Amino acid sequence: MLKTNIVIIGAGMSGIMAGQTLKKRGQTDFLIIDKGRSVGGRMATRRIDAGKADHGAQFFTARTRRFQSEVNQWLSEGSVVRWFGKNHPRYMSIDGMNKLAKRLASDLPVMLNIEVTSIRLTETGYLLTTMEGDIQAEQLIVTVPAPQAEALLVNGNVPINQEDLNTLHQIKFSPCLVGIFKLSRPSKLPTLGHLDQNLPEGIIRMVDHYDKGISHEHILSVYMTGEWSQQHFNEEPHVVLAEIVKKSNHYFVDQAIEVSQLKKWRYAEAVKFLRQPYLSLSLPHPLVLAGDAFLTADDSGKHTRLETAFTSGVLTAEYLIDTMM
Ligand SMILES: Cc1cc2nc3c(=O)[nH]c(=O)nc-3n(C[C@H](O)[C@H](O)[C@H](O)COP(=O)(O)OP(=O)(O)OC[C@H]3O[C@@H](n4cnc5c(N)ncnc54)[C@H](O)[C@@H]3O)c2cc1C
Structure with a gap:
Protein backbone atom coordinates (compact mmCIF):
# COMPACT_ATOMS: atom_id res chain seq x y z
CA MET A 1 0.00 0.00 0.00
CA ARG A 42 -11.58 23.47 -14.35
CA MET A 43 -8.55 25.00 -16.10
CA ALA A 44 -9.46 22.81 -19.05
CA THR A 45 -8.48 22.99 -22.72
CA ARG A 46 -9.57 20.56 -25.42
CA ARG A 47 -8.37 19.95 -28.94
CA ILE A 48 -10.78 19.73 -31.84
CA ASP A 49 -8.95 18.78 -35.07
CA ALA A 50 -6.26 21.45 -35.48
CA GLY A 51 -8.12 23.78 -33.13
CA LYS A 52 -8.27 24.31 -29.39
CA ALA A 53 -10.79 25.62 -26.89
CA ASP A 54 -10.68 26.58 -23.24
CA HIS A 55 -13.95 25.13 -22.04
CA GLY A 56 -13.54 25.89 -18.33
CA ALA A 57 -11.97 29.12 -17.05
CA GLN A 58 -11.35 31.61 -19.86
CA PHE A 59 -9.24 34.17 -18.08
CA PHE A 60 -8.40 35.35 -14.61
CA THR A 61 -8.27 38.62 -12.76
CA ALA A 62 -6.09 39.60 -9.82
CA ARG A 63 -7.65 41.54 -6.95
CA THR A 64 -5.23 40.66 -4.15
CA ARG A 65 -1.60 41.63 -3.81
CA ARG A 66 -0.53 38.03 -3.23
CA PHE A 67 -2.10 36.79 -6.45
CA GLN A 68 -1.04 39.86 -8.47
CA SER A 69 2.58 39.28 -7.49
CA GLU A 70 2.34 35.65 -8.68
CA VAL A 71 0.66 36.77 -11.91
CA ASN A 72 3.46 39.32 -12.46
CA GLN A 73 5.93 36.46 -12.27
CA TRP A 74 3.92 34.40 -14.79
CA LEU A 75 3.83 37.48 -17.05
CA SER A 76 7.58 37.94 -16.84
CA GLU A 77 8.17 34.25 -17.59
CA GLY A 78 5.89 34.61 -20.63
CA SER A 79 3.40 31.92 -19.61
CA VAL A 80 0.47 34.34 -19.37
CA VAL A 81 -0.49 37.53 -21.21
CA ARG A 82 -3.07 40.25 -20.84
CA TRP A 83 -6.06 39.43 -22.99
CA PHE A 84 -8.29 42.50 -22.56
CA GLY A 85 -9.44 45.05 -19.98
CA LYS A 86 -7.43 48.22 -19.40
CA ASN A 87 -8.16 49.11 -15.77
CA HIS A 88 -9.16 45.63 -14.75
CA PRO A 89 -6.97 43.29 -16.83
CA ARG A 90 -8.13 39.82 -17.81
CA TYR A 91 -5.14 37.51 -18.09
CA MET A 92 -4.98 34.34 -20.14
CA SER A 93 -2.50 31.53 -20.40
CA ILE A 94 -0.78 31.27 -23.77
CA ASP A 95 -1.68 28.05 -25.58
CA GLY A 96 -4.72 27.44 -23.38
CA MET A 97 -5.48 27.56 -19.66
CA LYS A 172 -23.75 25.59 -3.17
CA PHE A 173 -22.49 25.11 -6.71
CA SER A 174 -24.25 25.87 -9.96
CA PRO A 175 -23.61 23.85 -13.13
CA CYS A 176 -22.49 25.16 -16.52
CA LEU A 177 -23.21 23.73 -19.94
CA VAL A 178 -20.77 24.76 -22.64
CA GLY A 179 -21.46 24.33 -26.35
CA ILE A 180 -18.24 24.01 -28.34
CA PHE A 181 -18.42 24.49 -32.12
CA LYS A 182 -15.81 24.25 -34.83
CA LEU A 183 -16.74 26.80 -37.49
CA SER A 184 -15.62 26.82 -41.11
CA ARG A 185 -15.73 30.62 -41.17
CA PRO A 186 -15.00 33.35 -38.60
CA SER A 187 -17.67 34.13 -36.02
CA LYS A 188 -19.13 37.61 -35.62
CA LEU A 189 -17.65 38.18 -32.17
CA PRO A 190 -15.62 41.36 -31.50
CA THR A 191 -11.94 41.41 -32.52
CA LEU A 192 -10.57 39.90 -29.31
CA GLY A 193 -12.99 36.99 -29.55
CA HIS A 194 -14.83 37.63 -26.28
CA LEU A 195 -18.41 38.72 -25.65
CA ASP A 196 -20.28 38.86 -22.33
CA GLN A 197 -22.68 41.80 -22.88
CA ASN A 198 -26.18 41.98 -24.37
CA LEU A 199 -26.27 38.26 -25.07
CA PRO A 200 -29.50 36.32 -25.58
CA GLU A 201 -31.12 35.12 -22.36
CA GLY A 202 -29.45 31.95 -21.07
CA ILE A 203 -26.00 32.74 -22.50
CA ILE A 204 -23.40 34.20 -20.19
CA ARG A 205 -20.32 34.36 -22.44
CA MET A 206 -19.04 33.51 -25.92
CA VAL A 207 -15.43 33.07 -27.00
CA ASP A 208 -13.83 32.53 -30.41
CA HIS A 209 -10.53 30.82 -29.63
CA TYR A 210 -8.97 31.77 -32.97
CA ASP A 211 -9.43 35.43 -32.12
CA LYS A 212 -8.34 34.73 -28.56
CA GLY A 213 -5.08 33.59 -30.08
CA ILE A 214 -4.85 29.98 -28.90
CA SER A 215 -6.35 28.10 -31.86
CA HIS A 216 -5.56 27.60 -35.54
CA GLU A 217 -9.28 27.06 -36.22
CA HIS A 218 -12.37 29.08 -35.32
CA ILE A 219 -13.54 27.15 -32.28
CA LEU A 220 -16.39 28.94 -30.60
CA SER A 221 -17.52 28.18 -27.06
CA VAL A 222 -20.89 29.29 -25.75
CA TYR A 223 -21.26 29.32 -21.93
CA MET A 224 -24.76 29.00 -20.57
CA THR A 225 -25.98 30.58 -17.32
CA GLY A 226 -26.29 28.50 -14.15
CA GLU A 227 -30.08 28.67 -14.29
CA TRP A 228 -30.29 27.57 -17.95
CA SER A 229 -27.71 24.84 -17.34
CA GLN A 230 -29.65 23.55 -14.34
CA GLN A 231 -32.85 23.33 -16.40
CA HIS A 232 -31.22 21.48 -19.30
CA PHE A 233 -28.51 19.48 -17.50
CA ASN A 234 -30.11 16.06 -17.94
CA GLU A 235 -31.30 16.46 -21.52
CA GLU A 236 -29.70 14.56 -24.39
CA PRO A 237 -26.54 16.34 -25.63
CA HIS A 238 -27.85 16.75 -29.20
CA VAL A 239 -31.01 18.43 -27.85
CA VAL A 240 -28.98 20.80 -25.65
CA LEU A 241 -26.59 21.63 -28.50
CA ALA A 242 -29.49 22.38 -30.86
CA GLU A 243 -30.95 24.77 -28.24
CA ILE A 244 -27.60 26.50 -27.79
CA VAL A 245 -27.20 26.92 -31.55
CA LYS A 246 -30.72 28.34 -31.82
CA LYS A 247 -29.92 30.91 -29.14
CA SER A 248 -26.48 31.90 -30.37
CA ASN A 249 -26.55 31.59 -34.15
CA HIS A 250 -26.90 35.32 -34.61
CA TYR A 251 -23.13 35.33 -33.99
CA PHE A 252 -22.27 32.76 -36.63
CA VAL A 253 -23.78 31.21 -39.69
CA ASP A 254 -25.18 27.94 -38.40
CA GLN A 255 -24.49 26.08 -41.67
CA ALA A 256 -20.80 26.74 -40.95
CA ILE A 257 -20.67 24.36 -37.95
CA GLU A 258 -18.32 21.44 -38.70
CA VAL A 259 -18.12 19.86 -35.22
CA SER A 260 -20.37 20.30 -32.15
CA GLN A 261 -19.48 19.12 -28.67
CA LEU A 262 -21.04 19.64 -25.25
CA LYS A 263 -19.13 20.01 -21.98
CA LYS A 264 -21.15 19.52 -18.81
CA TRP A 265 -19.73 20.96 -15.59
CA ARG A 266 -21.86 19.82 -12.67
CA TYR A 267 -19.85 21.95 -10.23
CA ALA A 268 -18.82 25.05 -12.18
CA GLU A 269 -19.19 28.00 -9.85
CA ALA A 270 -19.90 28.21 -6.14
CA VAL A 271 -22.91 30.52 -5.99
CA LYS A 272 -22.87 30.28 -2.20
C1 LIG B 1 -17.18 26.92 -17.47
C2 LIG B 1 -16.32 27.59 -16.45
C3 LIG B 1 -15.85 28.88 -16.69
C4 LIG B 1 -15.06 29.53 -15.75
N1 LIG B 1 -14.57 30.76 -16.04
C5 LIG B 1 -13.72 31.36 -15.19
C6 LIG B 1 -13.08 32.57 -15.53
O1 LIG B 1 -13.25 33.07 -16.66
N2 LIG B 1 -12.25 33.15 -14.61
C7 LIG B 1 -12.00 32.57 -13.39
O2 LIG B 1 -11.21 33.12 -12.61
N3 LIG B 1 -12.56 31.40 -13.05
C8 LIG B 1 -13.41 30.79 -13.92
N4 LIG B 1 -13.97 29.58 -13.59
C9 LIG B 1 -13.74 29.05 -12.25
C10 LIG B 1 -12.35 28.43 -12.09
O3 LIG B 1 -12.12 27.54 -13.15
C11 LIG B 1 -12.34 27.69 -10.75
O4 LIG B 1 -12.62 28.63 -9.72
C12 LIG B 1 -10.99 27.02 -10.40
O5 LIG B 1 -10.40 26.45 -11.54
C13 LIG B 1 -11.25 25.98 -9.34
O6 LIG B 1 -10.06 25.33 -8.95
P1 LIG B 1 -10.09 24.24 -7.79
O7 LIG B 1 -8.73 23.70 -7.66
O8 LIG B 1 -10.74 24.82 -6.58
O9 LIG B 1 -11.11 23.12 -8.30
P2 LIG B 1 -11.03 22.12 -9.65
O10 LIG B 1 -10.32 22.85 -10.69
O11 LIG B 1 -12.41 21.71 -9.81
O12 LIG B 1 -10.09 20.96 -9.11
C14 LIG B 1 -10.60 19.86 -8.41
C15 LIG B 1 -9.91 18.61 -8.94
O13 LIG B 1 -10.35 17.50 -8.17
C16 LIG B 1 -10.40 16.36 -9.01
N5 LIG B 1 -11.30 15.39 -8.38
C17 LIG B 1 -12.62 15.50 -8.13
N6 LIG B 1 -13.08 14.40 -7.51
C18 LIG B 1 -12.02 13.57 -7.36
C19 LIG B 1 -11.87 12.27 -6.79
N7 LIG B 1 -12.89 11.62 -6.24
N8 LIG B 1 -10.64 11.69 -6.82
C20 LIG B 1 -9.58 12.34 -7.38
N9 LIG B 1 -9.68 13.59 -7.92
C21 LIG B 1 -10.88 14.18 -7.91
C22 LIG B 1 -10.94 16.91 -10.33
O14 LIG B 1 -10.59 16.05 -11.41
C23 LIG B 1 -10.25 18.27 -10.40
O15 LIG B 1 -9.06 18.22 -11.16
C24 LIG B 1 -14.75 28.90 -14.52
C25 LIG B 1 -15.20 27.60 -14.28
C26 LIG B 1 -15.98 26.94 -15.23
C27 LIG B 1 -16.43 25.54 -14.98
Whole structure:
Protein backbone atom coordinates (compact mmCIF):
# COMPACT_ATOMS: atom_id res chain seq x y z
CA MET A 1 0.00 0.00 0.00
CA LEU A 2 1.18 3.50 -0.87
CA LYS A 3 1.92 5.53 2.26
CA THR A 4 2.71 9.20 2.54
CA ASN A 5 2.49 12.00 5.08
CA ILE A 6 0.18 14.36 3.19
CA VAL A 7 -2.19 13.58 0.32
CA ILE A 8 -3.80 16.38 -1.64
CA ILE A 9 -6.93 15.21 -3.46
CA GLY A 10 -7.43 17.25 -6.64
CA ALA A 11 -4.87 18.76 -9.00
CA GLY A 12 -6.79 21.90 -9.94
CA MET A 13 -5.43 25.34 -9.08
CA SER A 14 -6.05 24.83 -5.32
CA GLY A 15 -4.36 21.45 -5.15
CA ILE A 16 -1.41 22.59 -7.27
CA MET A 17 -0.88 25.69 -5.14
CA ALA A 18 -1.16 23.64 -1.94
CA GLY A 19 1.54 21.35 -3.37
CA GLN A 20 3.75 24.24 -4.45
CA THR A 21 3.46 25.79 -0.99
CA LEU A 22 4.32 22.53 0.78
CA LYS A 23 7.35 22.18 -1.47
CA LYS A 24 8.50 25.76 -0.92
CA ARG A 25 8.24 25.20 2.83
CA GLY A 26 10.52 22.14 2.64
CA GLN A 27 7.93 19.34 2.68
CA THR A 28 8.78 16.43 0.42
CA ASP A 29 6.58 13.64 1.76
CA PHE A 30 3.36 14.45 -0.08
CA LEU A 31 1.40 13.39 -3.12
CA ILE A 32 -1.29 15.02 -5.27
CA ILE A 33 -3.83 12.67 -6.81
CA ASP A 34 -6.45 13.44 -9.41
CA LYS A 35 -9.03 11.38 -11.27
CA GLY A 36 -8.44 13.33 -14.48
CA ARG A 37 -6.10 12.54 -17.38
CA SER A 38 -4.44 15.90 -16.89
CA VAL A 39 -3.86 18.32 -14.06
CA GLY A 40 -5.86 21.57 -14.07
CA GLY A 41 -9.43 20.57 -13.17
CA ARG A 42 -11.58 23.47 -14.35
CA MET A 43 -8.55 25.00 -16.10
CA ALA A 44 -9.46 22.81 -19.05
CA THR A 45 -8.48 22.99 -22.72
CA ARG A 46 -9.57 20.56 -25.42
CA ARG A 47 -8.37 19.95 -28.94
CA ILE A 48 -10.78 19.73 -31.84
CA ASP A 49 -8.95 18.78 -35.07
CA ALA A 50 -6.26 21.45 -35.48
CA GLY A 51 -8.12 23.78 -33.13
CA LYS A 52 -8.27 24.31 -29.39
CA ALA A 53 -10.79 25.62 -26.89
CA ASP A 54 -10.68 26.58 -23.24
CA HIS A 55 -13.95 25.13 -22.04
CA GLY A 56 -13.54 25.89 -18.33
CA ALA A 57 -11.97 29.12 -17.05
CA GLN A 58 -11.35 31.61 -19.86
CA PHE A 59 -9.24 34.17 -18.08
CA PHE A 60 -8.40 35.35 -14.61
CA THR A 61 -8.27 38.62 -12.76
CA ALA A 62 -6.09 39.60 -9.82
CA ARG A 63 -7.65 41.54 -6.95
CA THR A 64 -5.23 40.66 -4.15
CA ARG A 65 -1.60 41.63 -3.81
CA ARG A 66 -0.53 38.03 -3.23
CA PHE A 67 -2.10 36.79 -6.45
CA GLN A 68 -1.04 39.86 -8.47
CA SER A 69 2.58 39.28 -7.49
CA GLU A 70 2.34 35.65 -8.68
CA VAL A 71 0.66 36.77 -11.91
CA ASN A 72 3.46 39.32 -12.46
CA GLN A 73 5.93 36.46 -12.27
CA TRP A 74 3.92 34.40 -14.79
CA LEU A 75 3.83 37.48 -17.05
CA SER A 76 7.58 37.94 -16.84
CA GLU A 77 8.17 34.25 -17.59
CA GLY A 78 5.89 34.61 -20.63
CA SER A 79 3.40 31.92 -19.61
CA VAL A 80 0.47 34.34 -19.37
CA VAL A 81 -0.49 37.53 -21.21
CA ARG A 82 -3.07 40.25 -20.84
CA TRP A 83 -6.06 39.43 -22.99
CA PHE A 84 -8.29 42.50 -22.56
CA GLY A 85 -9.44 45.05 -19.98
CA LYS A 86 -7.43 48.22 -19.40
CA ASN A 87 -8.16 49.11 -15.77
CA HIS A 88 -9.16 45.63 -14.75
CA PRO A 89 -6.97 43.29 -16.83
CA ARG A 90 -8.13 39.82 -17.81
CA TYR A 91 -5.14 37.51 -18.09
CA MET A 92 -4.98 34.34 -20.14
CA SER A 93 -2.50 31.53 -20.40
CA ILE A 94 -0.78 31.27 -23.77
CA ASP A 95 -1.68 28.05 -25.58
CA GLY A 96 -4.72 27.44 -23.38
CA MET A 97 -5.48 27.56 -19.66
CA ASN A 98 -4.54 23.93 -19.10
CA LYS A 99 -0.97 24.75 -20.14
CA LEU A 100 -0.55 27.05 -17.14
CA ALA A 101 -1.78 24.31 -14.78
CA LYS A 102 0.66 21.83 -16.36
CA ARG A 103 3.53 24.26 -15.99
CA LEU A 104 2.71 25.00 -12.35
CA ALA A 105 2.47 21.29 -11.54
CA SER A 106 5.50 20.21 -13.57
CA ASP A 107 7.83 19.74 -10.59
CA LEU A 108 5.25 18.31 -8.19
CA PRO A 109 4.54 14.65 -7.34
CA VAL A 110 1.22 14.14 -9.11
CA MET A 111 -0.57 10.86 -9.83
CA LEU A 112 -3.30 11.08 -12.48
CA ASN A 113 -6.21 8.80 -13.44
CA ILE A 114 -6.76 7.89 -9.79
CA GLU A 115 -10.25 8.43 -8.45
CA VAL A 116 -10.73 8.37 -4.71
CA THR A 117 -14.04 6.69 -3.91
CA SER A 118 -13.99 6.97 -0.12
CA ILE A 119 -11.97 8.35 2.78
CA ARG A 120 -11.75 6.36 6.03
CA LEU A 121 -10.42 7.50 9.38
CA THR A 122 -7.75 5.16 10.76
CA GLU A 123 -5.58 5.18 13.89
CA THR A 124 -2.73 6.88 12.09
CA GLY A 125 -4.59 9.11 9.63
CA TYR A 126 -6.74 8.36 6.60
CA LEU A 127 -7.19 5.49 4.19
CA LEU A 128 -8.16 6.49 0.66
CA THR A 129 -9.88 3.85 -1.44
CA THR A 130 -9.17 3.93 -5.17
CA MET A 131 -9.56 1.42 -8.02
CA GLU A 132 -5.76 1.30 -8.22
CA GLY A 133 -5.33 0.34 -4.57
CA ASP A 134 -5.51 1.99 -1.17
CA ILE A 135 -3.41 4.98 -0.14
CA GLN A 136 -2.58 5.77 3.48
CA ALA A 137 -1.97 9.38 4.54
CA GLU A 138 -1.40 10.99 7.91
CA GLN A 139 -2.94 14.27 6.79
CA LEU A 140 -5.31 15.24 4.02
CA ILE A 141 -6.06 18.30 1.92
CA VAL A 142 -9.26 17.82 -0.06
CA THR A 143 -9.74 20.33 -2.90
CA VAL A 144 -12.62 18.71 -4.78
CA PRO A 145 -15.90 20.71 -4.83
CA ALA A 146 -17.66 20.55 -1.43
CA PRO A 147 -20.54 18.20 -2.40
CA GLN A 148 -18.02 15.72 -3.82
CA ALA A 149 -15.82 16.06 -0.72
CA GLU A 150 -18.77 15.34 1.53
CA ALA A 151 -19.67 12.24 -0.51
CA LEU A 152 -16.13 10.85 -0.09
CA LEU A 153 -16.28 11.38 3.68
CA VAL A 154 -19.77 9.92 3.99
CA ASN A 155 -18.78 6.87 1.88
CA GLY A 156 -16.01 6.11 4.37
CA ASN A 157 -18.12 6.90 7.47
CA VAL A 158 -15.79 9.67 8.64
CA PRO A 159 -17.44 11.01 11.82
CA ILE A 160 -17.90 14.67 10.81
CA ASN A 161 -19.56 16.69 13.55
CA GLN A 162 -22.82 18.52 12.93
CA GLU A 163 -21.25 21.98 13.08
CA ASP A 164 -18.74 21.14 10.33
CA LEU A 165 -21.50 19.54 8.27
CA ASN A 166 -23.69 22.64 8.62
CA THR A 167 -20.78 24.81 7.48
CA LEU A 168 -20.10 22.54 4.51
CA HIS A 169 -23.78 22.58 3.52
CA GLN A 170 -23.66 26.36 3.13
CA ILE A 171 -21.61 25.90 -0.06
CA LYS A 172 -23.75 25.59 -3.17
CA PHE A 173 -22.49 25.11 -6.71
CA SER A 174 -24.25 25.87 -9.96
CA PRO A 175 -23.61 23.85 -13.13
CA CYS A 176 -22.49 25.16 -16.52
CA LEU A 177 -23.21 23.73 -19.94
CA VAL A 178 -20.77 24.76 -22.64
CA GLY A 179 -21.46 24.33 -26.35
CA ILE A 180 -18.24 24.01 -28.34
CA PHE A 181 -18.42 24.49 -32.12
CA LYS A 182 -15.81 24.25 -34.83
CA LEU A 183 -16.74 26.80 -37.49
CA SER A 184 -15.62 26.82 -41.11
CA ARG A 185 -15.73 30.62 -41.17
CA PRO A 186 -15.00 33.35 -38.60
CA SER A 187 -17.67 34.13 -36.02
CA LYS A 188 -19.13 37.61 -35.62
CA LEU A 189 -17.65 38.18 -32.17
CA PRO A 190 -15.62 41.36 -31.50
CA THR A 191 -11.94 41.41 -32.52
CA LEU A 192 -10.57 39.90 -29.31
CA GLY A 193 -12.99 36.99 -29.55
CA HIS A 194 -14.83 37.63 -26.28
CA LEU A 195 -18.41 38.72 -25.65
CA ASP A 196 -20.28 38.86 -22.33
CA GLN A 197 -22.68 41.80 -22.88
CA ASN A 198 -26.18 41.98 -24.37
CA LEU A 199 -26.27 38.26 -25.07
CA PRO A 200 -29.50 36.32 -25.58
CA GLU A 201 -31.12 35.12 -22.36
CA GLY A 202 -29.45 31.95 -21.07
CA ILE A 203 -26.00 32.74 -22.50
CA ILE A 204 -23.40 34.20 -20.19
CA ARG A 205 -20.32 34.36 -22.44
CA MET A 206 -19.04 33.51 -25.92
CA VAL A 207 -15.43 33.07 -27.00
CA ASP A 208 -13.83 32.53 -30.41
CA HIS A 209 -10.53 30.82 -29.63
CA TYR A 210 -8.97 31.77 -32.97
CA ASP A 211 -9.43 35.43 -32.12
CA LYS A 212 -8.34 34.73 -28.56
CA GLY A 213 -5.08 33.59 -30.08
CA ILE A 214 -4.85 29.98 -28.90
CA SER A 215 -6.35 28.10 -31.86
CA HIS A 216 -5.56 27.60 -35.54
CA GLU A 217 -9.28 27.06 -36.22
CA HIS A 218 -12.37 29.08 -35.32
CA ILE A 219 -13.54 27.15 -32.28
CA LEU A 220 -16.39 28.94 -30.60
CA SER A 221 -17.52 28.18 -27.06
CA VAL A 222 -20.89 29.29 -25.75
CA TYR A 223 -21.26 29.32 -21.93
CA MET A 224 -24.76 29.00 -20.57
CA THR A 225 -25.98 30.58 -17.32
CA GLY A 226 -26.29 28.50 -14.15
CA GLU A 227 -30.08 28.67 -14.29
CA TRP A 228 -30.29 27.57 -17.95
CA SER A 229 -27.71 24.84 -17.34
CA GLN A 230 -29.65 23.55 -14.34
CA GLN A 231 -32.85 23.33 -16.40
CA HIS A 232 -31.22 21.48 -19.30
CA PHE A 233 -28.51 19.48 -17.50
CA ASN A 234 -30.11 16.06 -17.94
CA GLU A 235 -31.30 16.46 -21.52
CA GLU A 236 -29.70 14.56 -24.39
CA PRO A 237 -26.54 16.34 -25.63
CA HIS A 238 -27.85 16.75 -29.20
CA VAL A 239 -31.01 18.43 -27.85
CA VAL A 240 -28.98 20.80 -25.65
CA LEU A 241 -26.59 21.63 -28.50
CA ALA A 242 -29.49 22.38 -30.86
CA GLU A 243 -30.95 24.77 -28.24
CA ILE A 244 -27.60 26.50 -27.79
CA VAL A 245 -27.20 26.92 -31.55
CA LYS A 246 -30.72 28.34 -31.82
CA LYS A 247 -29.92 30.91 -29.14
CA SER A 248 -26.48 31.90 -30.37
CA ASN A 249 -26.55 31.59 -34.15
CA HIS A 250 -26.90 35.32 -34.61
CA TYR A 251 -23.13 35.33 -33.99
CA PHE A 252 -22.27 32.76 -36.63
CA VAL A 253 -23.78 31.21 -39.69
CA ASP A 254 -25.18 27.94 -38.40
CA GLN A 255 -24.49 26.08 -41.67
CA ALA A 256 -20.80 26.74 -40.95
CA ILE A 257 -20.67 24.36 -37.95
CA GLU A 258 -18.32 21.44 -38.70
CA VAL A 259 -18.12 19.86 -35.22
CA SER A 260 -20.37 20.30 -32.15
CA GLN A 261 -19.48 19.12 -28.67
CA LEU A 262 -21.04 19.64 -25.25
CA LYS A 263 -19.13 20.01 -21.98
CA LYS A 264 -21.15 19.52 -18.81
CA TRP A 265 -19.73 20.96 -15.59
CA ARG A 266 -21.86 19.82 -12.67
CA TYR A 267 -19.85 21.95 -10.23
CA ALA A 268 -18.82 25.05 -12.18
CA GLU A 269 -19.19 28.00 -9.85
CA ALA A 270 -19.90 28.21 -6.14
CA VAL A 271 -22.91 30.52 -5.99
CA LYS A 272 -22.87 30.28 -2.20
CA PHE A 273 -19.42 30.24 -0.68
CA LEU A 274 -17.66 30.65 2.66
CA ARG A 275 -15.73 33.71 3.84
CA GLN A 276 -12.89 31.62 5.22
CA PRO A 277 -9.91 30.26 3.25
CA TYR A 278 -10.40 26.58 4.22
CA LEU A 279 -12.36 24.36 6.57
CA SER A 280 -10.34 22.27 8.98
CA LEU A 281 -12.62 19.48 10.17
CA SER A 282 -12.72 18.59 13.88
CA LEU A 283 -11.15 15.13 13.59
CA PRO A 284 -8.28 13.33 15.36
CA HIS A 285 -5.95 13.83 12.36
CA PRO A 286 -5.67 16.92 10.13
CA LEU A 287 -8.18 16.98 7.29
CA VAL A 288 -8.63 20.36 5.60
CA LEU A 289 -11.11 21.20 2.87
CA ALA A 290 -9.97 23.82 0.36
CA GLY A 291 -10.91 25.08 -3.10
CA ASP A 292 -12.38 28.05 -4.92
CA ALA A 293 -15.50 28.12 -2.72
CA PHE A 294 -13.36 29.26 0.25
CA LEU A 295 -12.72 32.99 0.11
CA THR A 296 -10.65 35.03 2.55
CA ALA A 297 -12.71 37.37 4.74
CA ASP A 298 -11.20 40.45 3.07
CA ASP A 299 -11.80 39.26 -0.53
CA SER A 300 -13.79 42.04 -2.19
CA GLY A 301 -14.93 39.75 -5.02
CA LYS A 302 -18.47 38.48 -5.28
CA HIS A 303 -17.54 35.42 -7.31
CA THR A 304 -15.48 32.33 -6.78
CA ARG A 305 -12.73 32.19 -9.36
CA LEU A 306 -9.24 31.01 -10.16
CA GLU A 307 -7.80 33.54 -7.73
CA THR A 308 -9.87 32.20 -4.82
CA ALA A 309 -8.73 28.66 -5.66
CA PHE A 310 -5.12 29.88 -5.69
CA THR A 311 -5.40 31.65 -2.33
CA SER A 312 -7.25 28.80 -0.65
CA GLY A 313 -4.60 26.30 -1.78
CA VAL A 314 -1.71 28.43 -0.52
CA LEU A 315 -3.31 29.27 2.85
CA THR A 316 -4.43 25.69 3.47
CA ALA A 317 -0.90 24.35 3.01
CA GLU A 318 0.53 27.11 5.20
CA TYR A 319 -2.02 26.29 7.90
CA LEU A 320 -1.15 22.59 7.78
CA ILE A 321 2.58 23.28 8.01
CA ASP A 322 2.09 25.71 10.90
CA THR A 323 -0.03 23.20 12.85
CA MET A 324 2.63 20.52 12.28
CA MET A 325 5.37 22.67 13.84
C1 LIG B 1 -17.18 26.92 -17.47
C2 LIG B 1 -16.32 27.59 -16.45
C3 LIG B 1 -15.85 28.88 -16.69
C4 LIG B 1 -15.06 29.53 -15.75
N1 LIG B 1 -14.57 30.76 -16.04
C5 LIG B 1 -13.72 31.36 -15.19
C6 LIG B 1 -13.08 32.57 -15.53
O1 LIG B 1 -13.25 33.07 -16.66
N2 LIG B 1 -12.25 33.15 -14.61
C7 LIG B 1 -12.00 32.57 -13.39
O2 LIG B 1 -11.21 33.12 -12.61
N3 LIG B 1 -12.56 31.40 -13.05
C8 LIG B 1 -13.41 30.79 -13.92
N4 LIG B 1 -13.97 29.58 -13.59
C9 LIG B 1 -13.74 29.05 -12.25
C10 LIG B 1 -12.35 28.43 -12.09
O3 LIG B 1 -12.12 27.54 -13.15
C11 LIG B 1 -12.34 27.69 -10.75
O4 LIG B 1 -12.62 28.63 -9.72
C12 LIG B 1 -10.99 27.02 -10.40
O5 LIG B 1 -10.40 26.45 -11.54
C13 LIG B 1 -11.25 25.98 -9.34
O6 LIG B 1 -10.06 25.33 -8.95
P1 LIG B 1 -10.09 24.24 -7.79
O7 LIG B 1 -8.73 23.70 -7.66
O8 LIG B 1 -10.74 24.82 -6.58
O9 LIG B 1 -11.11 23.12 -8.30
P2 LIG B 1 -11.03 22.12 -9.65
O10 LIG B 1 -10.32 22.85 -10.69
O11 LIG B 1 -12.41 21.71 -9.81
O12 LIG B 1 -10.09 20.96 -9.11
C14 LIG B 1 -10.60 19.86 -8.41
C15 LIG B 1 -9.91 18.61 -8.94
O13 LIG B 1 -10.35 17.50 -8.17
C16 LIG B 1 -10.40 16.36 -9.01
N5 LIG B 1 -11.30 15.39 -8.38
C17 LIG B 1 -12.62 15.50 -8.13
N6 LIG B 1 -13.08 14.40 -7.51
C18 LIG B 1 -12.02 13.57 -7.36
C19 LIG B 1 -11.87 12.27 -6.79
N7 LIG B 1 -12.89 11.62 -6.24
N8 LIG B 1 -10.64 11.69 -6.82
C20 LIG B 1 -9.58 12.34 -7.38
N9 LIG B 1 -9.68 13.59 -7.92
C21 LIG B 1 -10.88 14.18 -7.91
C22 LIG B 1 -10.94 16.91 -10.33
O14 LIG B 1 -10.59 16.05 -11.41
C23 LIG B 1 -10.25 18.27 -10.40
O15 LIG B 1 -9.06 18.22 -11.16
C24 LIG B 1 -14.75 28.90 -14.52
C25 LIG B 1 -15.20 27.60 -14.28
C26 LIG B 1 -15.98 26.94 -15.23
C27 LIG B 1 -16.43 25.54 -14.98
